[in-house]
Amino acid sequence: EAQVTQNPRYLITVTGKKLTVTCSQNMNHEYMSWYRQDPGLGLRQIYYSMNVEVTDKGDVPEGYKVSRKEKRNFPLILESPSPNQTSLYFCASNLLGQGAGTEAFFGQGTRLTVV
Amino acid sequence: KQEVTQIPAALSVPEGENLVLNCSFTDSAIYNLQWFRQDPGKGLTSLLLIQSSQREQTSGRLNASLDKSSGRSTLYIAASQPGDSATYLCAVRPNFGNEKLTFGTGTRLTIIP
Numbered sequence: 001e002a003q004v005t006q007n008p009r010y011l012i013t014v015t016g017k018k019l020t021v022t023c024s025q026n027m028n029h030e031y032m033s034w035y036r037q038d039p040g041l042g043l044r045q046i047y048y049s050m051n052v053e054v055t056d057k058g059d060v061p062e063g064y065k066v067s068r069k070e071k072r073n074f075p076l077i078l079e080s081p082s083p084n085q086t087s088l089y090f091c092a093s094n095l096l097g098q099g100a101g102t103e104a105f106f107g108q109g110t111r112l113t114v115v
Numbered sequence: 116k117q118e119v120t121q122i123p124a125a126l127s128v129p130e131g132e133n134l135v136l137n138c139s140f141t142d143s144a145i146y147n148l149q150w151f152r153q154d155p156g157k158g159l160t161s162l163l164l165i166q167s168s169q170r171e172q173t174s175g176r177l178n179a180s181l182d183k184s185s186g187r188s189t190l191y192i193a194a195s196q197p198g199d200s201a202t203y204l205c206a207v208r209p210n211f212g213n214e215k216l217t218f219g220t221g222t223r224l225t226i227i228p
Contacts, residue, residue: 031214043204043218050214058215090159096214103149103164104208104216109157 002027006091006107013081013114021076021110023091029105030096032074036060036087037109043090049074050096081114088112117142119207121219128195129227136190136222138205143183146214150179150190151204153221159204163190167210195226 004025013019025032033048035058045058049068063085065077074093078085091107118141128134138148147166151159163172163179165188171180178191188205202223206216 033215035216040220042220043206043216045213045215048213048215056213058213088156092216094208094214102147102166102208103161104206105161106151106159109159111156 002105004091004093004105004107006089006110009108009110011110011112013112015082015114016080019078019081019112021078021089021091021112023074023076023107024072025074025091025093025105026072027093027095027105028071029093030071032068032091032093033058034064034066034074034076035090035092037090038087046076046089078112081112083114086112086114117207117209117217119205119217119219121203121205121222123222124220125223125225127225127227130195130197132195133191133193134195134224136192136203136205136224138188138190138219140186140188140207140217142207142209143186144210145183146208146210148179148181148188148205148207149216150177150188151206153202153204155202162203192224197226197228200224200226 034046035043037043047066049055089110094104149164150162165181176193202221204221206218
């Protein structure tokens with residue numbers, strides 16, 4: 001089954017304690033990205049990657065890091081989480097280019113609370 | 116900068132009615148437009164994808180249309196059911212640079228039994 005898998009689904013952590021949210025896709029997609037969703041602000045892109053070892057900032061990258069060492073994996077790293085990073089996070093992937101089969105697939109979401 | 120607007124922000128209709136959700140976007144340079152459904156606190160479920168060259172797509176009781184030149188899309192839901200209650204999001208993907216999705220803020224739909 002084609003899917004994007006995020007872990008963990010729920011996470012409560014304390015300010016400053018480094019954490020990683022994993023994301024993996026099984027569709028051989030080139031493009032992967034992270035979004036955060038906040039009430040009233042909608043979904044905003046944090047980082048994206050157009051292929052292995054190619055990553056770039058989205059709209060709200062401050063406080064986050066990513067890596068793309070393998071095509072299927074795109075972890076999100078919060079080196080020193082702060083309460084303003086409390087949010088619902090989504091990983092997404094899709095094929096690049098235009099045409100059939102280029103829809104974006106989303107993970108189940110990770111609800112992060114930083115206290 | 117692409118902006119996506121969804122009106123209304125919330126909608127309540129009796130079960131069985133047909134309804135239309137609206138999505139408008141400011142930049143017509145898009146690859147495609149995708150409609151999603153999101154249940155409270157849950158993930159995004161893709162409903163329909165319309166390529167920029169297409170006018171509409173259908174899946175069961177759902178029909179989505181796209182008028183790229185006017186920057187508009189509609190999601191038509193026929194014979195609504197209580198299980199259709201959710202937030203519906205539209206998102207557009209540009210045909211250049213970072214292919215990020217730009218989302219609207221959604222329409223929260225409630226179907227009244």
